[in-house]
Amino acid sequence: MKRLFFISFCLVIVSIASGSVVIGQRYPLGIMPSGIVKVENGYGIYYVTLVKGDSELIVFDSSFKPVTIMDAIKNDGVNDIIYRDGKLYCFGFFSGRLVIIDASGYPGRWKKIDEIPTSSRLITGAFIDGRLGILSNENELIVLDTGNRTILKRYKLPVTALTIAEDSSRFYVSLFYNYNTLNRSMETEKGLMVFDINGQLSVSLDIGKRPSYISIDGDRLFLVSYMEENLKILNKNTLKEIKTIELGRYPNYPVMQNGKLWISITGEDRIMSIDLENYSTTSYDLLGKGPIKAVLHGGRIYVLETITGTLEILDENGRFVETVKLEGYPVDIAFSGRDAAVLLQEDWKTGKNTGAMLTMKIN
Numbered sequence: 001m002k003r004l005f006f007i008s009f010c011l012v013i014v015s016i017a018s019g020s021v022v023i024g025q026r027y028p029l030g031i032m033p034s035g036i037v038k039v040e041n042g043y044g045i046y047y048v049t050l051v052k053g054d055s056e057l058i059v060f061d062s063s064f065k066p067v068t069i070m071d072a073i074k075n076d077g078v079n080d081i082i083y084r085d086g087k088l089y090c091f092g093f094f095s096g097r098l099v100i101i102d103a104s105g106y107p108g109r110w111k112k113i114d115e116i117p118t119s120s121r122l123i124t125g126a127f128i129d130g131r132l133g134i135l136s137n138e139n140e141l142i143v144l145d146t147g148n149r150t151i152l153k154r155y156k157l158p159v160t161a162l163t164i165a166e167d168s169s170r171f172y173v174s175l176f177y178n179y180n181t182l183n184r185s186m187e188t189e190k191g192l193m194v195f196d197i198n199g200q201l202s203v204s205l206d207i208g209k210r211p212s213y214i215s216i217d218g219d220r221l222f223l224v225s226y227m228e229e230n231l232k233i234l235n236k237n238t239l240k241e242i243k244t245i246e247l248g249r250y251p252n253y254p255v256m257q258n259g260k261l262w263i264s265i266t267g268e269d270r271i272m273s274i275d276l277e278n279y280s281t282t283s284y285d286l287l288g289k290g291p292i293k294a295v296l297h298g299g300r301i302y303v304l305e306t307i308t309g310t311l312e313i314l315d316e317n318g319r320f321v322e323t324v325k326l327e328g329y330p331v332d333i334a335f336s337g338r339d340a341a342v343l344l345q346e347d348w349k350t351g352k353n354t355g356a357m358l359t360m361k362i363n
Helices: 002-009
Strands: 016-018 021-028 033-041 044-051 056-060 066-070 078-084 087-092 097-102 111-117 122-128 131-136 140-145 150-156 163-166 170-174 192-196 201-205 211-217 220-225 230-235 241-246 251-257 260-265 270-275 281-285 291-297 300-305 310-315 320-325 328-336 339-347 356-362
Touching: 021 320, 021 339, 033 078, 033 328, 033 339, 044 078, 044 328, 087 122, 122 163, 122 170, 131 163, 131 170, 140 170, 140 192, 163 211, 170 211, 211 251, 220 251, 251 291, 260 291, 260 300, 270 291, 291 328, 300 328, 328 356
Parallel strands: 078 122
Antiparallel strands: 016 021, 021 356, 033 044, 044 056, 056 066, 078 087, 087 097, 097 111, 122 131, 131 140, 140 150, 163 170, 170 192, 192 201, 211 220, 220 230, 230 241, 251 260, 260 270, 270 281, 291 300, 300 310, 310 320, 328 339, 339 356
């Protein structure tokens, strides 16, 4: 299986000049690749993609060439991965296990070193000093001591949560399903729950309908409400509201860079930046449709667009530079010097059931 996979990896797409971007190779992946995780160890810098549908890890080098495929988690149905202190923590949705992979060496020598059963279908997690806060599909927050492999706490949440963030002493959990879109009623008005390092609930807040993303900057929390289409800024210590900023239809994937919070307004084909100092906002209209993520690199803004399957590039002032046709549904982008890669969850060249990694050179 691995051999056939790498034969398919060797298919080369002829490089095409496209203004400041030169398209490189298109590496076919499996079903539903979900994101790009950077791994840095004593052997170099690598980029790991979880292919959810196949429960495999694909490892690329610093120039986004494939290095190896790991199928040790094949039977776990892994939903997410976190890299921490030389290890990859894999959240098994089907198996209910936390699978730990030693990623401290060369990728060819990465290996599974532990499996911790939880009896719950795992979604994602966040770390505080060896404590791992895990969200499960059984509406739980599970706090696990990874050192002694002990579950310290199971807290039953009112609804399923998809997002967890952490600082040095607290876990922040947003309840995306707190609002029922079918009957337009609140399942629970408390959309944000704050827990201490031991999994004890500190406070819960009414934060709006379907809070979807949490970003942390210093002593502030930034929470995006998907249905109410706004951004709430809270003091992290008092949890008092500092400001509410109206965003627009279907805000997605906030990225904090260069003193600004960048948010894609997917339903209105534009992106917004919020200045972290004075909370002033700037909106940039796009030519492409369905923006899902905006990332800054080298003085330019790179916007992934899902409906048109394009990468739109703006200068630092928001002026149009060029559009790159991806011919797929992009979900993530990573940069390594002049090398870049866009992860396509759907590769429209081969059909919509599998994804691809598209590499490029940035001039």
